[in-house]
Amino acid sequence: MLRQQGPSRTPRDAPFAIIAPGKGGNRLIAIDAIASRIGLREGMLLTDATAIEPSLKVSKQDAPGEASDLKRLAMGCRRYSPWTGTDAPEGFWIDITGTAHLFGGEAALLADLKERLQRHGFCCQAAAASTHAAAWGMARFGKSAITVIPPAKDRDACAPLSIRALNIAEDKAALLDRLGLKTVGQLYVISREALRARFGPQLGQRLDQLSGITGEAMSALAYEPSYRSQLDFAEPVTAMPVILDAAGILIARLTEQLRNNGVGAQSFTLTLIDTGGSGSEIVNALARASHDADHICRLFRDRFTTLEGRFDEHSGFDAAILHASAIERMEAIQSSLAPNGSQDGSASIHALFDRLTARLGSRAVTRFDFRQSHIPERASLSVPVLSHFSGYEKRPTPTRPFLLLPHPEPVTALAELPDYPPRRFTWRRVNYRVAKAEGPERIESEWWKPGETHSRPRDYYTIEEEGGRRFWLYREGLYADPAHPPKWFMHGMFA
Amino acid sequence: MLNQTSKRLFLENLRERLGFQTRVDQTRFEHTSWGPVDGPSWPRGIFQKGLHEIVAANGSHHPAALAFGLLAAHATADHRPLLVVSLDHNDQDNGRLYGAGLAALGIDPMLVFEAKTRTEKDLLWTVEEGVSCAGLAAVIAVLDRKERLYGFTASRRIKLRQEKTGIPVFLARHAHGDATAASTRSLIMARPSEGILVPSNHLPLLSAPRAALQLVRHLGSPPQTWEIAFDASNGLRMVAEVQNGPFAASAGAIENAA
Numbered sequence: 031m032l033r034q035q036g037p038s039r040t041p042r043d044a045p046f047a048i049i050a051p052g053k054g055g056n057r058l059i060a061i062d063a064i065a066s067r068i069g070l071r072e073g074m075l076l077t078d079a080t081a082i083e084p085s086l087k088v089s090k091q092d093a094p095g096e097a098s099d100l101k102r103l104a105m106g107c108r109r110y111s112p113w114t115g116t117d118a119p120e121g122f123w124i125d126i127t128g129t130a131h132l133f134g135g136e137a138a139l140l141a142d143l144k145e146r147l148q149r150h151g152f153c154c155q156a157a158a159a160s161t162h163a164a165a166w167g168m169a170r171f172g173k174s175a176i177t178v179i180p181p182a183k184d185r186d187a188c189a190p191l192s193i194r195a196l197n198i199a200e201d202k203a204a205l206l207d208r209l210g211l212k213t214v215g216q217l218y219v220i221s222r223e224a225l226r227a228r229f230g231p232q233l234g235q236r237l238d239q240l241s242g243i244t245g246e247a248m249s250a251l252a253y254e255p256s257y258r259s260q261l262d263f264a265e266p267v268t269a270m271p272v273i274l275d276a277a278g279i280l281i282a283r284l285t286e287q288l289r290n291n292g293v294g295a296q297s298f299t300l301t302l303i304d305t306g307g308s309g310s311e312i313v314n315a316l317a318r319a320s321h322d323a324d325h326i327c328r329l330f331r332d333r334f335t336t337l338e339g340r341f342d343e344h345s346g347f348d349a350a351i352l353h354a355s356a357i358e359r360m361e362a363i364q365s366s367l368a369p370n371g372s373q374d375g376s377a378s379i380h381a382l383f384d385r386l387t388a389r390l391g392s393r394a395v396t397r398f399d400f401r402q403s404h405i406p407e408r409a410s411l412s413v414p415v416l417s418h419f420s421g422y423e424k425r426p427t428p429t430r431p432f433l434l435l436p437h438p439e440p441v442t443a444l445a446e447l448p449d450y451p452p453r454r455f456t457w458r459r460v461n462y463r464v465a466k467a468e469g470p471e472r473i474e475s476e477w478w479k480p481g482e483t484h485s486r487p488r489d490y491y492t493i494e495e496e497g498g499r500r501f502w503l504y505r506e507g508l509y510a511d512p513a514h515p516p517k518w519f520m521h522g523m524f525a
Numbered sequence: 526m527l528n529q530t531s532k533r534l535f536l537e538n539l540r541e542r543l544g545f546q547t548r549v550d551q552t553r554f555e556h557t558s559w560g561p562v563d564g565p566s567w568p569r570g571i572f573q574k575g576l577h578e579i580v581a582a583n584g585s586h587h588p589a590a591l592a593f594g595l596l597a598a599h600a601t602a603d604h605r606p607l608l609v610v611s612l613d614h615n616d617q618d619n620g621r622l623y624g625a626g627l628a629a630l631g632i633d634p635m636l637v638f639e640a641k642t643r644t645e646k647d648l649l650w651t652v653e654e655g656v657s658c659a660g661l662a663a664v665i666a667v668l669d670r671k672e673r674l675y676g677f678t679a680s681r682r683i684k685l686r687q688e689k690t691g692i693p694v695f696l697a698r699h700a701h702g703d704a705t706a707a708s709t710r711s712l713i714m715a716r717p718s719e720g721i722l723v724p725s726n727h728l729p730l731l732s733a734p735r736a737a738l739q740l741v742r743h744l745g746s747p748p749q750t751w752e753i754a755f756d757a758s759n760g761l762r763m764v765a766e767v768q769n770g771p772f773a774a775s776a777g778a779i780e781n782a783a
Contacts (some may be wrong), residue, residue, distance in 0.1 A: 295672060332637035379606060379660040384641055394613070394641045398624030398634040410624035415638060430629045432595075433588055433620030450727055460585075466720045467728045496729055499585060515747045523620055525592030525630060525734045 045083055049076050050091040059091060093119075103147075103249055109141060114251040121169065123162060125248070130158075136178045144176060147206035153441075161185050162248060163240040167195030167214070186240045189215030196236040202229055214240070257295060257354035259283045266305050266346025270334060273302065273347065277330050280352035286322040294319030294329055300328055303349040315416055317380040319358040325381055326494060329388040383415050392416060404473055406434065406521065428471065429492055431502040431522030438504070438519035445518075448511055451491040455503065457520050462495040469493075470505075492524065500524035571743065572597045575708030576684055576694045580701055580713035587619050587669060587697065589715045589736045592630065592694030593753070596761040598663030599632045601693075605662035607637045608655045609646055612669070613641035619669055631757040636662075646673045649683075656686045656694060665695045672702060680705035710742035716752060735764060 045065035047058040050170045056076040058065075063130055065086065070079050080086055099117060103116045104122040110133065113125035122376045126139060133139040136158040147154050157168035157177040164184035168177050171191045179187040188195060191214050193206050206229070209218060214237075217225065238244040259280045267273060277300055288294055301309045314329045386395045396412040405407045414506030443452035450468035469492060486507040494500045507516035581590040582776070598607050611621060624634035640655075642648040655664040668675060675696075683694055684706050696707070716737050720729025725765060733754040741748050752764040 079716055250733060267703070376660060378658050382608075382654060382658040382661070383638075385654055390640060390642055390651070396639045396641075398626060398627075398637065406623075410634070412621070412624075412639060428629070428699060430623060430626040431620075432592060432626035432630050434623035434626065435620050436616050439617075447729070453728075464728065465717060466731050468730055481542075494718060494734075496717065498717040498735060499588070500715070500731070500734055522623065522626065523588040524626075525588055525596075525736075 042087055045070065046089075047076075047079065048091050049088045050093070054310060056088075058088075097344060103152075107143065110143065113248075114353070115248060115250045117166060121166070123165065123248070126158065137176065140176045140178065157469055159187070161240060161242045162246050162398045163197070163236060164188050166197055166239065167191050171195040182242075185218070188240055189213065189218065193217065195499045196233070196240065198236060203231065207228070255286055257284055257357065258351065259287075260349060260351045263347065266348055268346045274331060275349070276350045277334075277352070278327050280350060281323050281326050281330070284327065284352050284354055285321045288321035288357075292360055293357050294321040294360045296320075296356035296358065297354070298330075299353045299355070300330060301348045301351045301353070303351070305346050305348055309351075314384070315392060316384065317383045317387075319356065320359065320384075321360065325384065329384055331370060332385060332389040336388070388415075403476065405476060406430065406473070407436075429468070431492075431500075431524045433524075434522040435520065438521045441503060441518040441520045442504065443505070443518040445505070449489055449505075451493055452503065452518065455518065457501075462499075462501075464493045465496045466494040467491055473504075478520050486516075490521070526715050571709060572693060572695075574691045574693050575689065576680055576696065576706065578696050578698050578705065578707045578710040580667050580698050580710065580712050582712060584619075584669075586714045586736075589734075590697040591667060591712050592734075592755055593663070593711075593713055593736065593761070594697055594739065595627075595632060596630070596664045596755060598665055598693065598695055600760050602636065602662035604633075604636065605660065605670065606638055607663050607665060608638050608640060608651075608658075608661055609667070610640045610651045610655065610664045611667040612644065612648060614670070619667075621633075629757055630755065631760055635740065645672060648678050649674060652683055652694060652696075653686050655688060656683060656692050658692070658783075659690050661692055663693045663695065665697070667697045668699055669697070670699055672699065675705075677705050680707055684708075701714060707742070708744070709740060712739040712741055715739065718754070 039041060043064070045068060046062045047065050047070065048060040049056040049386065050059045051057075052059075052073075052075075053073055058070060058072055058076060058079055061072060065079075065083070068083050070082060070086070100116045100118060100120075102123060104116050104124075107114045107124050108124065111124050111126050111129045114122060116122045117323060117408055124143075126136065130136045130139050133142060136412050140156040140158055144156055145153055155169050155172065155174055155175050157165045158181070158200065158405075159165040159179040160181050161167060161184050164179060164187065164381045167188050171194065177187075193211060193214060193216075194203050195214060206212070206217075211220075217233070217237060222237075225234045225237075229430075233242065239246045261276050261280055263276070267276070280300070281298075284298075296316045298313045298314045298316075302312075303309050312330065312333050314326070314333060316326075316329075320326065383395055392414050395415045397415045399411050401408055401411065407415040439457065441455050441457045443455040445452040449470050451464060451469055454462050455464070470489035471491075472487055472489050474487045477485070486504050488504040490502060490504040492500065492502055502521050503518060505516045505518050505519055507514055564611045579590045579594055581587045595607070595609070622637065622639060626639075626748075627634045627637055628707055632657045640651050642651055645668070648668070652664055652666050655661055675698075687694065701710075714737050716735040718735045720731050721732055733756045735754045737750060738753050739748060740746075754762055754764050756762055
């Protein structure tokens with residue numbers, strides 16, 4: 031199972047592949063049917079692939095996203111058994127001991143699983159066996175989409191499989207290939223001592239695990255309790271104070287659960303189910319995990335204040351559900367918003383930002399973030415205070431205004447050639463005479479980015495007009511090109 | 526054809542949009558005695574707590590007002606965060622705070638957080654919430670258009686909250702307005718800096734930016750005026766030399782300023 035970064039925009043008639051860094055450069059790690067038909071193969075270098083098919087569309091692999099998706103799939107398979115785990119990077123396992131009969135047997139269970147995965151757009155190959163090693167090998171190297179190995183027949187069923195079905199290191203598999211040992215069955219006749227002496231203990235151990243002679247340690251995904259509380263109303267409720275009281279009861283119950291488990295949550299979602307069966311959600315995201323009932327009540331009260339009047343007075347609500355997510359252990363929480371502040375000060379700042387975002391919106395409260403760019407409007411951005419920031423590296427900063435116009439404004443300027451600062455300019459219909467100036471500071475476009483190849487350079491000037499006000503102007507373009515005369519813009523203001 | 530009332534409202538709106546100072550403010554600036562700059566008279570500690578209003582000479586001097594608020598707040602921040610609150614109506618008019626520029630002003634951008642509100646009511650609520658947060662160093666609020674709600678009552682509420690935490694508030698206001706419960710009220714306008722003459726340059730180079738700060742209201746002291754400089758290394762500092770003559774010239778410059 032592989033995931034591409036970003037949304038899919040590839041038309042169906044173009045070959046598509048997902049790439050990841052590998053030996054010698056980017057390699058194709060997954061290809062679609064069109065790419066396969068024209069001769070591309072997994073593991074191929076991207077440069078070779080684009081030489082064969084220049085129209086190949088590619089997307090980078092999103093490994094963290096894949097791991098997360100795989101975990102979610104494995105958790106979703108808990109409908110079959112409480113013991114599930116992942117076989118990264120592309121598979122997962124389910125221990126169906128004692129549960130297969132509930133689904134009509136192993137074959138019916140696997141068929142149901144395959145159908146459910148297909149409905150979500152996944153192709154899969156599944157196998158059931160008495161040992162994990164046998165099921166792993168058969169699922170990946172077997173010929174059928176669904177295989178059920180009868181009890182005690184794992185050794186025989188896996189004999190024709192490739193030696194890579196033993197899940198051994200690739201260098202050992204390549205060595206076995208060179209020695210002519212291509213199938214698992216060929217290894218059965220070689221003594222364990224000989225295998226150990228030549229290939230180390232792992233190969234023999236895998237054979238024993240496949241046969242069921244030795245066990246294999248499996249770690250199932252930890253059960254994550256769901257923090258949820260529900261309140262059903264005896265009759266439809268329309269009054270806001272009653273809904274607020276209900277929310278308070280739910281918050282008290284849920285925060286007690288969180289406290290008892292020593293955890294806090296960073297997101298609380300209140301869902302109000304109306305008489306028609308549809309739900310309205312109110313989500314509060316916190317700067318850091320909390321199980322403080324008063325703080326969370328206050329956040330919801332502030333949100334209700336802004337939402338008042340938006341609920342249909344006639345519909346009424348039948349139930350309220352409060353769900354907590356983004357759970358963290360409370361003792362592991364580090365303060366991050368006030369780097370040098372005390373723990374108490376940091377806690378109060380987090381609480382302040384929670385209240386502000388609850389009332390003003392998550393995008394209304396921001397902090398500064400920095401990017402690797404010398405284009406001024408890209409170098410520094412405002413990001414929501416609750417979002418992750420990339421980090422700020424303190425380094426000597428060139429002269430920059432502390433106020434920047436979101437969109438540079440055209441200016442009429444009079445300047446000496448070739449690149450002297452302007453002597454006079456007009457901005458917003460006001461004329462200014464320049465008394466002092468510094469510059470130019472040339473900032474070229476980021477030509478390596480798509481769409482920027484033909485962008486013109488900017489020459490920035492810091493100027494002080496006769497009254498003492500300071501501005502940051504730039505001239506876009508050079509005088510050397512008469513077909514495209516340069517233009518002047520106002521970009522920022524200094525103190 | 527506009528009637529008299531519509532015409533008056535139209536012109537008021539236009540002045541507000543273009544940042545023109547009102548006739549009342551111009552009169553006050555002209556007739557106030559500027560006097561000599563006096564180094565020792567800088568009131569130490571005056572801006573460490575309380576509510577401080579800073580009125581720009583007109584809209585084009587707004588950067589000086591905001592910079593003074595930021596630097597005065599930063600001077601006593603001791604690495605604690607600052608909260609800047611402003612209206613979300615139009616960043617294009619006055620510009621948005623720029624992180625790299627704050628760093629060039631000597632302020633750590635990682636310690637500055639912004640809150641944008643849609644209404645003046647939300648802005649005042651945010652200021653009150655900020656003032657109640659013990660972890661903040663200061664709150665800097667910007668009311669860059671005619672206030673409808675801010676006045677004596679709102680300022681009194683802010684001061685009452687401040688008394689518990691001692692967190693100062695710097696409010697950059699659009700114009701003077703009526704009396705409030707503010708601890709101080711200052712007028713500010715940018716001033717020409719000392720140029721650095723370099724023979725090969727057509728124009729002098731820039732030194733630290735300067736502004737004239739007139740403390741028009743402070744309990745127990747008469748109005749005073751200083752010339753101050755903003756310096757990335759030293760923050761806010763007073764310019765030592767006496768500047769009587771240029772001040773008289775600058776009064777005329779305020780009147781003519783656009």
